[in-house]
Amino acid sequence: MAEKERSLRNKTLQIAEVEKENLLKKLLLLKTPAETQTILNRTIHGDLFETLDYLPKAFADLIIIDPPYNLDKDFAGFKFKKKSDRDYLDYLDSWFPKVVTCLKPNASLYLCGDWKCTAALYTVMKRYLTIINRITWQREKGKGSLKNWKNGMEDIWFGVKNPANYYFDVEAVKIRRKVIAPYKKDGKPKDWEETAEGNFRMTHPSNFWDDITVPYWSMPENTEHPAQKPEKLIAKLILSGCPPGGTVFDPFLGSGTTSVVAKKLGRNYCGIEINPDYACWAEKRLEQAETNKTIQGFYDGVFWERNSNPERRAQAAGRTARK
Numbered sequence: 001m002a003e004k005e006r007s008l009r010n011k012t013l014q015i016a017e018v019e020k021e022n023l024l025k026k027l028l029l030l031k032t033p034a035e036t037q038t039i040l041n042r043t044i045h046g047d048l049f050e051t052l053d054y055l056p057k058a059f060a061d062l063i064i065i066d067p068p069y070n071l072d073k074d075f076a077g078f079k080f081k082k083k084s085d086r087d088y089l090d091y092l093d094s095w096f097p098k099v100v101t102c103l104k105p106n107a108s109l110y111l112c113g114d115w116k117c118t119a120a121l122y123t124v125m126k127r128y129l130t131i132i133n134r135i136t137w138q139r140e141k142g143k144g145s146l147k148n149w150k151n152g153m154e155d156i157w158f159g160v161k162n163p164a165n166y167y168f169d170v171e172a173v174k175i176r177r178k179v180i181a182p183y184k185k186d187g188k189p190k191d192w193e194e195t196a197e198g199n200f201r202m203t204h205p206s207n208f209w210d211d212i213t214v215p216y217w218s219m220p221e222n223t224e225h226p227a228q229k230p231e232k233l234i235a236k237l238i239l240s241g242c243p244p245g246g247t248v249f250d251p252f253l254g255s256g257t258t259s260v261v262a263k264k265l266g267r268n269y270c271g272i273e274i275n276p277d278y279a280c281w282a283e284k285r286l287e288q289a290e291t292n293k294t295i296q297g298f299y300d301g302v303f304w305e306r307n308s309n310p311e312r313r314a315q316a317a318g319r320t321a322r323k
């Protein structure tokens, strides 16, 4: 059958068969216990359950986990089957404590899910870490229903090993917002900035995230992975939770978003993925990140409100989006 013609604006990642052969060679197969140096900045191809015992202890400053949610999902061959609440909890508990051993003493961990599995995520995280918060991400995509509310959100649980001492850089994740009421004191802006592009204030980020869209076909970060996370979302977790030069680990890497964003932001990374195609997509994106460090929605080191179109503004002002 002739290949479907793609719109010129469709930027979804594509990999030729010959290219795939070379990408497969870059993947790490872990069959014996490894030192940190062996796994750093690598994509491990394999089953988490056969790999976790070979990982070093306490190597990660930050762990981001985006596991299969408790629903029927086909990850291109690997089929996750919806379980009872009890069995899903047991599934989480069969790998979560081992992943926790990879955390450094002042490290953090984020665990993603939807409303249906969120109770299980909370329960398992509470057994092994101190829960600090739950982020709600307004996720504007998903099936509508005639008999129910369409789901428009996801949870991201935030836990730490040591609540008295963990890395959190709030300055790195403040949001630049338009000032609605430009209050002045002694004729000078109070906590906001007058610029040629308008009046802006840097605001503290809350645990409700409504400024991030899911990747779609016209975005360069898009792949055909059925559950890909947006780079902007992962960037917030990494900038706040991992010091520059530190290490981020993702045991369910998928299309590679965590590793790619870590690389773009000057952090080390390591990820595990069972599906060879997805692992190759991750490697391809990592190659692209050598030269293109752009993260959509994060420009000049600043998170902008959704639809504020800062890239165009930055170009108009003679600046390039953050490289």
Ligand SMILES: C[S@@+](CC[C@H](N)C(=O)[O-])C[C@H]1O[C@@H](n2cnc3c(N)ncnc32)[C@H](O)[C@@H]1O
Binding pocket: 046, 047, 048, 049, 066, 067, 068, 069, 075, 078, 225, 227, 228, 229, 230, 251, 252, 253, 254, 255, 256, 257, 258, 272, 273, 274, 275, 278
């Ligand atoms: C929700 S997706 C992660 C998506 C990822 N955050 C991204 O941005 O692309 C979960 C991934 O875990 C992988 N996976 C599921 N079970 C696994 C296992 N036992 N070992 C390794 N990977 C597994 C699936 O193939 C899938 O790609």
